[in-house]
Amino acid sequence: MAEIGTGTVGKALDVLDLIAAQxxxxxxxxxxxxxxxxxxxxxxxxxxxxxxxxxxxxxxSGAYALGMRLVRxxxxxxxxxxxxxxxxxxxxxxxxxxxxxxxxxxxxYGHVLYVDRRDAQDPNAMFTDAGKVAPAYCTGVGKAMLxxxxxxxxxxxxxxxxxxxxxxxTLASETVxxxxxxxxxxxxxxxxxxxxxxxxxxxxxxxxxxEGRVLGAVSISGAGSGxxxxxxxxxxxxxxxxxxxxxxxxxxxxxPAEQSAGNx
Amino acid sequence: MAEIGTGTVGKALDVLDLIAAQxxxxxxxxxxxxxxxxxxxxxxxxxxxxxxxxxxxxxxSGAYALGMRLVRxxxxxxxxxxxxxxxxxxxxxxxxxxxxxxxxxxxxYGHVLYVDRRDAQDPNAMFTDAGKVAPAYCTGVGKAMLxxxxxxxxxxxxxxxxxxxxxxxTLASETVxxxxxxxxxxxxxxxxxxxxxxxxxxxxxxxxxxEGRVLGAVSISGAGSGxxxxxxxxxxxxxxxxxxxxxxxxxxxxxPAEQSAGNx
DNA sequence: ACTGAAGTTTCATTATGCGAAACTCAGTTT
DNA sequence: AAACTGAGTTTCGCATAATGAAACTTCAGT
Numbered sequence: 001m002a003e004i005g006t007g008t009v010g011k012a013l014d015v016l017d018l019i020a021a022q023x024x025x026x027x028x029x030x031x032x033x034x035x036x037x038x039x040x041x042x043x044x045x046x047x048x049x050x051x052x053x054x055x056x057x058x059x060x061s062g063a064y065a066l067g068m069r070l071v072r073x074x075x076x077x078x079x080x081x082x083x084x085x086x087x088x089x090x091x092x093x094x095x096x097x098x099x100x101x102x103x104x105x106x107x108x109y110g111h112v113l114y115v116d117r118r119d120a121q122d123p124n125a126m127f128t129d130a131g132k133v134a135p136a137y138c139t140g141v142g143k144a145m146l147x148x149x150x151x152x153x154x155x156x157x158x159x160x161x162x163x164x165x166x167x168x169x170t171l172a173s174e175t176v177x178x179x180x181x182x183x184x185x186x187x188x189x190x191x192x193x194x195x196x197x198x199x200x201x202x203x204x205x206x207x208x209x210x211e212g213r214v215l216g217a218v219s220i221s222g223a224g225s226g227x228x229x230x231x232x233x234x235x236x237x238x239x240x241x242x243x244x245x246x247x248x249x250x251x252x253x254x255x256p257a258e259q260s261a262g263n264x
Numbered sequence: 265m266a267e268i269g270t271g272t273v274g275k276a277l278d279v280l281d282l283i284a285a286q287x288x289x290x291x292x293x294x295x296x297x298x299x300x301x302x303x304x305x306x307x308x309x310x311x312x313x314x315x316x317x318x319x320x321x322x323x324x325s326g327a328y329a330l331g332m333r334l335v336r337x338x339x340x341x342x343x344x345x346x347x348x349x350x351x352x353x354x355x356x357x358x359x360x361x362x363x364x365x366x367x368x369x370x371x372x373y374g375h376v377l378y379v380d381r382r383d384a385q386d387p388n389a390m391f392t393d394a395g396k397v398a399p400a401y402c403t404g405v406g407k408a409m410l411x412x413x414x415x416x417x418x419x420x421x422x423x424x425x426x427x428x429x430x431x432x433x434t435l436a437s438e439t440v441x442x443x444x445x446x447x448x449x450x451x452x453x454x455x456x457x458x459x460x461x462x463x464x465x466x467x468x469x470x471x472x473x474x475e476g477r478v479l480g481a482v483s484i485s486g487a488g489s490g491x492x493x494x495x496x497x498x499x500x501x502x503x504x505x506x507x508x509x510x511x512x513x514x515x516x517x518x519x520p521a522e523q524s525a526g527n528x
Numbered sequence: 529a530c531t532g533a534a535g536t537t538t539c540a541t542t543a544t545g546c547g548a549a550a551c552t553c554a555g556t557t558t
Numbered sequence: 559a560a561a562c563t564g565a566g567t568t569t570c571g572c573a574t575a576a577t578g579a580a581a582c583t584t585c586a587g588t
C-alpha cells in the first residue's frame with residue numbers, strides 16, 4: 001500500500017492519501033510519524049495541498065483534513081469515468097423487481113471499488129457506499145471480475161493481494177483462489193459466502209464489453225442475514241441480463257465525441 | 265474561475281480541474297486548447313496524473329478522463345471533512361416527518377457545495393447530488409450561509425460571484441443581494457423563489473457553531489412543483505431545530521483526538 | 529509522395545523543490 | 559527563572575527535477 005511517489009506531484013498525492021487513510025483530522029506531527037519524507041519537505045507539501053484546496057487546516061487545532069475540492073472533483077469523476085450513471089436505471093429496476101440490494105463495482109488497483117448501490121428496502125443506503133474499497137479476492141464482485149481478466153492482468157492483480165483471512169470461509173491463498181476462479185468461469189457467476197463479512201452472502205456477475213474486457217461487476221445480496229444462496233442463485237439469470245444491458249449501454253456511451261459547451 | 269496554479273502541484277491540480285470541467289473524456293489537443301501551459305509541460309503533467317491514478321487514459325482513443333482514485337479519496341473526504349456523516353440521522357428524520365426533500369450544503373470557494381440529500385418520496389436521489397456545486401447568491405442554502413458570514417469573509421466571497429440572471433427572480437447584483445441578506449438575518453431563514461431553477465422553491469437556515477461560525481446550511485424544498493412558500497415556511501421552526509441538532513453534534517465531533525488504529 | 533494535425537521525445541537551461549539545521553514558541557520540568 | 563522539551567515554522571546553499579522551444583514520429587487524408 002505504501003508506494004513510492006514519482007516527482008513532486010506524486011509525493012503530494014501520497015500525502016493526500018495518507019491524510020485520507022487516517023479517517024480523522026491529522027496533526028502535523030502525526031503525519032511526520034507516518035511519512036518517510038523529511039520534515040521540511042512534508043511541511044511544504046502539506047502547505048501546497050492546503051493552498052490548492054485539497055486539504056483544509058482547522059484554524060485552532062491546526063489539524064489537517066481533506067478538502068471539499070475533492071468532493072467536487074469526485075462528483076465529476078463519478079459521472080465521467082464510472083459506469084454508475086450509465087448503469088443506474090438498470091440497477092434500479094433490478095433492485096425493485098427482486099427486492100434485493102444491488103451493488104455496482106469496478107476494479108481499482110487490485111481492489112474492488114464500489115461505485116453505486118441500490119436498495120429496495122432501505123432507501124437510506126447511499127453516498128456512504130460509493131467510494132468504498134474492499135479486497136478483490138473475497139468479495140463476489142471482486143472474484144467475478146478477476147475470473148474474466150486477461151491472464152497477464154490477473155497475475156499482476158493477484159500480486160497485489162494480501163490474502164488476509166477475514167472469516168472462516170475466506171479464500172486465503174492464491175492457489176485456492178485460482179481454482180475458485182475456474183469454477184466461476186464455468187458457471188458464469190461468483191458467490192461470496194460470508195468470505196469477507198459474516199452474514200453477507202452475495203452473487204455477482206461481471207460486466208463485459210463486446211470485446212470481452214472487464215468493465216465492472218454487479219452483485220445482488222439479501223437484505224436480511226438469512227437470505228439463502230438458492231434465492232440468490234435463482235436471480236442470477238436476471239442479474240446477467242442486467243450486466244449485459246449495462247455493457248450494451250456503456251458501449252454506446254464509449255466516446256461521446258467532441259463538443260465543448262461549457263455548462264457547469 | 266481560471267486561477268494561476270502555484271508550483272508543479274498547483275499546475276497539476278489545475279489540469280485535473282480542467283479535465284473535470286469538461287464532463288466528458290478529453291483528447292490532448294483539446295486540453296492544449298484550453299490550457300495556457302506550453303505543450304510539453306501540459307503533456308508531462310497529464311502523464312504524471314495518469315501515472316498517479318488521478319486520470320485514466322482510454323487505451324484506444326487516447327482520451328483522458330478522471331480516475332477512480334478520486335472517487336476513493338472523495339469518499340474519505342466526505343466522511344472526514346463534511347458535515348454529512350454527522351448530519352445524516354437528523355436529515356433523515358426531518359425528511360420523513362415532513363415528506364420534503366432536504367439538502368445539506370457547505371461553502372466551497374464562494375460556491376455552494378451540496379454534500380448530502382434526503383428525499384422521502386424518491387429514494388433514488390443520491391450520490392448524483394453530493395458534490396454538485398451551485399452559485400451562492402441564488403440558492404436558499406447559499407444565501408443562508410452568506411447572511412451569517414463575517415463581514416470580511418462576505419466581502420471576499422461576494423467578490424467571487426459572477427451574478428448571472430438565471431431566472432426572472434434571480435438577485436443579479438451585489439446591492440440587491442446585500443439587502444436580501446439583511447432581511448435573512450432578521451428572519452433567520454432564507455427563501456429561494458425560483459431564483460436559480462424555475463419550479464424550485466426552498467427554505468434554508470444556516471448551521472452555526474457555538475461561536476457563530478458558519479458550518480453549512482440545510483434546506484427543505486417541495487417534491488412537486490406546486491409546493492407553496494407557506495408550507496415551507498411552516499416547517500422552518502422544525503428546520504431550525506434540525507440545524508441546531510447538527511451544530512451540536514458537530515461540536516462533539518470537532519476533534520476526535522489522537523488514535524492511530526489503521527482500520528480501512 | 530505530400531501535407532497537416534495530433535501526439536511524443538530531446539536537451540540545454542534554470543527555476544524549483546530539497547532537506548539539514550536553525551529558530552520560535554508553548555508548555556513542563558528542575 | 560533557567561533549562562528542557564516537542565510541535566510547528568523558516569532559512570538557505572545545493573542539486574535535482576521541471577521547463578519549453580524545437581525537432582521528431584505517426585497517421586489520416588489527398
